Amino acid sequence: MSYVHRRQILRAGLVSLAHWVVGGLPSPEVQAETRRGVFDAHLHIPSDNGENFQWSLVTRNMAEFVAYLDKCGVRRGIISSSWSNKAQTPEDYRNGNREVVKYVERYKGRFRGSGVITPHRIDEALREIETCHRQYGFVWLGEFCNYMTGYRYDTPEWAEVMKLATRLNLVMQIHTNTREMQHLAENFPDTTIVFPHLGGAREDIFARIRIVAEHKNTHIDLSGSGIERVGILEKAVREIGADRVLYGSDFVINEPSAVLARVKNAFLTAADREKILFRNVERLLAGAGPAARRRP
Numbered sequence: 001m002s003y004v005h006r007r008q009i010l011r012a013g014l015v016s017l018a019h020w021v022v023g024g025l026p027s028p029e030v031q032a033e034t035r036r037g038v039f040d041a042h043l044h045i046p047s048d049n050g051e052n053f054q055w056s057l058v059t060r061n062m063a064e065f066v067a068y069l070d071k072c073g074v075r076r077g078i079i080s081s082s083w084s085n086k087a088q089t090p091e092d093y094r095n096g097n098r099e100v101v102k103y104v105e106r107y108k109g110r111f112r113g114s115g116v117i118t119p120h121r122i123d124e125a126l127r128e129i130e131t132c133h134r135q136y137g138f139v140w141l142g143e144f145c146n147y148m149t150g151y152r153y154d155t156p157e158w159a160e161v162m163k164l165a166t167r168l169n170l171v172m173q174i175h176t177n178t179r180e181m182q183h184l185a186e187n188f189p190d191t192t193i194v195f196p197h198l199g200g201a202r203e204d205i206f207a208r209i210r211i212v213a214e215h216k217n218t219h220i221d222l223s224g225s226g227i228e229r230v231g232i233l234e235k236a237v238r239e240i241g242a243d244r245v246l247y248g249s250d251f252v253i254n255e256p257s258a259v260l261a262r263v264k265n266a267f268l269t270a271a272d273r274e275k276i277l278f279r280n281v282e283r284l285l286a287g288a289g290p291a292a293r294r295r296p
Ligand SMILES: [Zn+2]
Pocket: 042, 044, 143, 196, 250
């Protein structure tokens, strides 16, 4: 444990103590964040090749990315590379995934790495998934965004990707429209899937919540549109259950604290809020990979 860590824990302890002394019990959010830290299940890092999903750049590199997360109170997260998402060749997604490895290493304990491929050259894609898992220890893949390089989720190639992820017991985070979501949820019941985004239009949001509610292997992360509609988070928790709803922001695209504000203000129990902010993603990570599969 580093000096800085000890100081942080001491400070957190003093803050908790002050709450006890001044105003009774600290709020559930403060307790949760003090103990473990908010965990963002959906982060895109600024890539070393200049690829950056931010529309008008304010966080250009990893140091600025991390400083912004600090400002928002996001202490941990799953990171993937935009270089991999925009890959024109396997070389591109390999470079992207390796920069993820580099930053996971550099910011030890703060981030978990996620690998991204495109299925255009399927043999190379499958090989890269194996490498990400066996060599770099990734248990999470995605966010996959088929619209960025023009592939589909209803092809034999994509089925190969799903099959390998299932065999390796990896979490698949897949950006979908509602139709694609239905297809994947129905056809891959043994794969652990996280669908980002509640949705845009009202009917879309309601349909996406229903699909996740009906398929126990699926989860939803709260990034993107939908979360700003007051009441939708409560509806998602009511219908899906708090165990399969994950805090995610889509930063560097979207503001991490906007989603956090809704989670904190929502009409939820303290226990459900903790599940959403970090317990669910911790459980998914702990349950993925070969070590977890060997457990009885
Ligand atoms: Zn995203």
